[in-house]
Amino acid sequence: MSVCHRRPIHSASRHYGGGLRSSSRPRQAVGPCFVFRGDDNNVKRKSPLDEGFDFAKEIKAAGGGWFGRKKQDGEEEPRRGSDVRANATVGFVDGILGNASVDVSFExxxxxxxxxxxxxLPRTVIKCPACDGTGIAAEEKAVTVTIPDGGVRHNQMLRLKGQGDSGVPSPANDGDLLVTLCVLYQDEPKETTRDAEGNLFTSVSLPSTVLASGTDALPVTLVDGTKGTLKVPSETKDGAALRVRGKGAISDKSVSSSTARGDHVFVLRACD
Ligand SMILES: [Zn+2]
Structure with missing residues (x-):
């Protein structure tokens, strides 16, 4: 289970258009993330130990001992450790804005x-009881993953160098940890939803008389907490949308190097 932490946020200065005033981003309560898709321990990779993997066979095939073959002088040949994969869940606002961190446990x-x-056992032929003769142990580890400022895509992968399986020599040749970030949309702010392009949709209820007459200053709040106003033209119909460009989430479909964001769309609804 991963746990979200929010770091102190710098006072935000996010401006939009001419009518918005900026405000500091609201602090989020620190609390547990809900596990995405029911993943019990939040670690995608199964341990070979749980799958009846034959370590002894692997070790024998590799020439005995630890992961690597031994040279004639008894030194182990260098060998890079394997990469380890894990999942982490990130909250809705943290995923969109970043500047947060999440703890990830893995093996x-x-x-x-x-x-x-x-x-x-040293200087004996007795099989080591701790590892059952494999020379390999499973280590539980936890790291803190930083969610970069500006947010992440759903299913974006972050690589943490040297946090994977131990290599030879360790830690110089240790593998990496590959963390796939699942951005949670179940805990999205009330009345705001999003689509795969990263567009956010917030419904705004207005009296039909206001829709008919229009207004120069409809108060709205962006997902980063920025408050401002939007102009509603006269004769606006129920269901009309006002779009704040580039203030949504990063598209799920964007390539890994892209940080193109969707829009925040305010959908106007007649409430009478
Ligand atoms: Zn052992």
């Missing part, structure tokens, strides 16, 4: 501390 393979990766 990685390391050299067994008891037998130092030999698989046997």
């Amino acid at each position: 990685r393979k390391v050299k067994c501390a008891k037998c130092k990766g030999e698989g046997r």
Whole structure:
């Protein structure tokens, strides 16, 4: 289970158009993220230990000992550790704006501390009871992943160098941790929804008389907390949309290098 943390936010100065005034971004309560798609332990990668993986066979095939083959002088040949994959869930506003962090727990393979990766107790032929002779141990680890300022795409992957399986020598050749960020939309602010292009939709209820007459100053709040006003033309129909460009989320479909954002769309509804 991942836990969202919100860092102190700099006083925001987000302007839109001529009618908006900026305000500081509201502080979010620190609380647990809901696990996306029911993933129980928030770690996508299954441990080979849970799958009956035959470590002894692998070790034998590799020439015995820890992960790498040993050279004639007894030194282990360098070998890079495998990358480890994990999932993390990010809240709605954190995913859109970034400047937050999330804790991720995962499991990685390391050299067994008891037998130092030999698989046997020191100076004996007795199989190491700690690792069952494999020389490999599973280590539970937790890291804090920074959500970059400006937000992330849903399913965006972040690479954390050197946090994966232990390599030879460690830590210089340790693998990486690949964290896939699932941006939660179940906890989106009330009455705001979004689509796959990153557009946000907020319904605004107005008396039909106001829609008919129009107004120069309809108060609205963007998802980052910026408050401002929008102009509603006269003779506006129920269901009309006012679009604030580029103030939505990053599109799920954008390529990894792109940070193109959708719009924040205010849908006007007659409330009488
Ligand atoms: Zn051992």
